[in-house]
Amino acid sequence: MPIPDLSRRSVLRSLAGAGALALGLTACSELDDPDQDGAAAPGTGAAGGRRFGAEWEKHTRTFMAWPASENVWGDQLDDVRKDIAGLAAAIGAREPVVLMARPGQEEAARQACGNDVEVIPLPVDDLWARDTAPVFVEEGGKVRGVDFNFSGWGNKQEHGNDAKVARTLLTKYGIDRIATPVVAEGGSFETDGLGTLVLTESSVVNANRNPGMSRDRVEEELKKALGVTKVIWLAGVKGKDITDAHVDCLMRFVAPGVVLLDKAFPGTPADVWSRSADQAKSVLKGATDARGKKIEVIELSQPDPDRITGRGDAFVSSYMNFYIGGKGVYLPRFGDARADDQARQVMKEHFPDREIVSVKIDAIASGGGGIHCATHDQPATGG
Template sequence: MLSTPKERGFFFPAEWHPHEATWITFPHNDHSWQGEKLSHMYPEYFALIKAISQGEKVKINVNHEELKNFILAELPKYNIDPQQIELFVRETNDAWCRDHGPAFLIKNDNSERLIVDWRYNAWGGKYPPFDADDRIPKAIAKDLGLEFLSPGIIMEGGSVEFNGKGTVLTSRSCLLNPNRNPHLSQDQIENYLKAYYGVDQVLWVSDGIVGDDTDGHIDDTVRFVNENTVITMVEPNVEDDNHGVLAQNLKELKEMKLLDGSPLNIIEIPMPEAVVIDEFRAPGSYANFYICNAAVLVPIFGCPQDAQALDILSQLFTDRPVIGLSAREIIWGQGSFHCLTQQEPKAAL
């Protein structure tokens, strides 16, 4: 009997595959945005919702009825079409749906979908409790009437990046960290990635950026923009703490080959100026963009590098607009647009 998604012909599509919807988990946790910072980030968060809703439904996990009523009252203030919003009241711990949300796979012929329900431990047990977020993939599978499979190991959506053609990029600092799956070797982790994401190749970079409490998620450093092209963040300032690690990642990318033996087409994007808030350096990065149906939504931070990043990405994404949205308040929670979202791909049902 065929048991793994790969054996059954399922795979995780690239983010630019058409979406049925985007899932988010509405922020309410004061540990991520302390005190007034939570309310200060809401305008940026609703701007993100509005931009996504221009081309697809936004499905929102909502912690309780009071929060649901707050969201419904806020939508008209931001001119968001309520018909594009679906609210699901269930217990949640935090906002990072990329990591605790479901991994949607589609069949090779695009006829079916299923959900992979990875375990979630809040980046190595850093931020308990996380049990409610860990239950979200099963709850969404029930909402949608989809089958789900549970591999039984820790995995986060922000730690993996796909080209939709058999390749996944990830980082050693995260997936090989003993705070995730200490009982598994690199080969064993690769086998899980291949079997449950439906890929044939795993490519590894070393590490992530300063301020990233996820131990180096790939979605802050390297992203596919098509099946053979990646953007990678670089730090020109040799005195900056990010310079060395990003230079090492670039060196490793240049040595990689795709399944057909061809090298990666690598586009470099300079990091923004250091985003320092209350003496804390947040993990600001243009790589944390989100590709939705209507646009590519890029976090910007009010610095000169914003325009350069948007220009480079606009030349790479020619099938939809590239839009910069402020993330200066959101980034205090140590994540941005990609971290907050999880795409539900469209299937020819």
């Protein structure tokens, strides 16, 4: 049932206040017949050679969005806009960034972000481009976009504009739209680019997104839409944050067969989030990827909650919510110097040819998200 006039940030805060959330937790050629469009055909993927590429592959651009509404952010709006501007400028110095801004707010966004960021007028409600933009796949030498029917994370936040972002972007850039009956968000999915998809059951097999749809049916539709051949399900956590525990705050691929996994700061009392990470560790260590290979799991601890500079009941202190750009890896800086440095070193080991860029995002993180939530990569044709 919809929760009227509540932001991602305020929903998270109210859930946390009830004891539910702990630190570290969130001209187009339309093809609107999902059964016809997603029919299996010969190829490298499950649907006619369709492939959901890994984030570390070459990008055409990175999409971001300018936070638009005081109804969503209240007195935090100026601070979160500064964070978005800083992040957009950091990425824009290294690869093309397109920032969507509500008409009438473009000039302020341009002035804040600088000349390296292209600002386009496009109606948005909030900053979470990972969830509102289409999920891009490659097929037949072209990039196409899956529209996952954004619903404000199950009607928890106003989303009249954000629900149209995927379709609008695809039309603007002349990219074919792939329809699917599944309601989901970009932060729901993690892939190795070789046919493996990892996601939390809590965020997709959920009556607030896909009522009456079984896990088997969801998996079937995801294979059609994304071209993946192996789906690994993690349990996740229902009803404790607005996303119902997106996978991109829990684990990330850093190479085929290698994942980073969030771990609570040592000595932190067990809670639903640490138990979720333990369950994910068990599943991943026992799983094989689409190639039949075992998966290596590397745990990365959260920072000391007494040393971080950000605050708030909804604050996300997971290093998992990083973004892999073409020339840089963008990693949150939380203020615990030891933990921040450890996270940088881990990233450097896995991405030695990319600059590791630490970005302070305290205002974004206070709203229950992170760098990955605020960015969305469009792959270049051919990877």
